[in-house]
Amino acid sequence: MGKVNPKQVLLLGSLLVLIINLTACKPTDDDNSSAVIGSAPTQSFTVKEKFSNGLSVSTQYTPLKNMNYNAVLCQPIKEVNFCDEQLLKKTLLPNKTIVNIQNVDNGLEIRTSDKTNVFASKYGTLSVNTPLSESISYSYFDSNSMGEGSNTSAFHKEQLTTIPKEQAIKVCQNILAMLGINVQFDKAIVLDAETLQQQEQDPQKTAAKPEAAPKKKGKWSKSDECYALYFHQIYNQMEISKYCLRHDSPDSPVIKILYGKGGIVSIYIQGIYQAEANPIKTVKVCSPRTALEKVIKMYKSSFSFDDPIEISNISLCYAVDKLNDNSNSFIWKPVWATKIIEQKSKNISYAFVEAETEKLIS
Structure with missing residues (x-):
């Protein structure tokens, strides 16, 4: 038998250890670590x-x-109180004629001569509705308004010719900032006249319409077009999830604005909080x-x-x-x-x- 070279033994041993380690590190279908x-x-x-x-x-x-x-x-939080009459007028109703302001349960209601209706709550809720938004609710609905029902996939356009999407997003972000809500943009659905017309007339959608649907608009035009813009609230760089951790927690946060060439068509905000003065702790x-x-x-x-x-x-x-x-x-x-x-x-x-x-x- 020939003489064994110690260097060869050491080299073979090192290669064997390397092969074993590589095999052990290979993820398998039964291994939950990558x-x-x-x-x-x-x-x-x-x-x-x-x-x-x-x-x-x-x-x-x-x-x-x-x-x-x-x-x-x-961070401890409290619901945002939106019942600031002067701020609402300045931010949401510029150049509109106010015909009625009244206190309602836990909130404030403002009506204008063009039938715009604002409801502001002391508990994190704000809505703006117009006659156009009522008609749109019959042709466009998402999971926020109809539970599981949605026809958002029917709307495919990327832009309107009446107003650039980027401009609408920026204006709405500014409106929300004035209301004290720091947000990031999520998505936009382009509500063009042609698709709104098709969805209003589609008999297959009848069962999914709101129970108290307004009358059909009849003829949709370019002036009716708008964007459905969705945002999420931000705090400390982090998104506020729309999902709560407990079933007995309050409403999940929603921030949705319909905005067109003529301005605000509708606003739907719920479940919005603001930070209290001091965090209870910091965590690693x-x-x-x-x-x-x-x-x-x-x-x-x-x-x-x-x-x-x-x-x-x-x-x-x-x-x-x-x-x-x-x-x-x-x-x-x-x-x-x-x-x-x-x-x-x-x-x-x-x-x-x-x-x-x-x-x-x-």
Whole structure:
């Protein structure tokens, strides 16, 4: 037998260790951890995985700029009081003739000569309605106004010729800022005359119309066109989720404005809060990777999905929660929110993980 070279033995041993390590690190269908470098909240990452039960993961995470993830505010909140008569006139009703102002239960109502109606609540709700908005409600409805019903997919145009979309968005953001609401733009639906006409006349939509629908407008024109603009509230760089963490929490936040060449067509705002003077504490948030793995594990352990599920992007946001189980006070609590998409129906839901405690809330 030839003499064994010690260097060759050392080299073969090193290669064997390397092969074992590489094999151990390879993700499998039964492994709920992905090969992702870095899991701190300050580090970006991407995860793509598929599992045999119809679950897939296609997640991107991008950290917020200049965010101190070791000291995120946990903020007491109170409902915004919109009952400032002078502010409402200046912001929502410029150049309109006021014909009636009256106090109503927990709020204020203002009517104008052109039949615009404003209702402002002491408890985070504000609405503006016009005769045109009543007609539009028969041709366009979303999940906010009709529960599960929506015909938003019928509207395909990107712009109106009467007013640029970017201009409408900017004006509405300024209006909301004057009302004390800091927002980011979500999406716009272009309500063009042709599609409004088609949707009003479509007999297939009759069953989904509001119960107390106004009379059909009859003939739609360019002057009736507008954008349905959707926004979400922002605090401390973070989105305020439209989902509350408890079933007995107050209304979920909604910010929707119909805006056209002639100005405000309608406003619908609910569930809007503002920060109290002092945060109750700051919290160090857990790793977004840790939060994501908890969600993956929950869905991976489920039976096969008839409608395949995709776990989509994860982000840090605030959700409305009670201060404690016995309290009637509320807070903005930092949570990791993961988007869940049903691939066939396109239904969207969210799974939440408390950013401080790592507790899964689905």
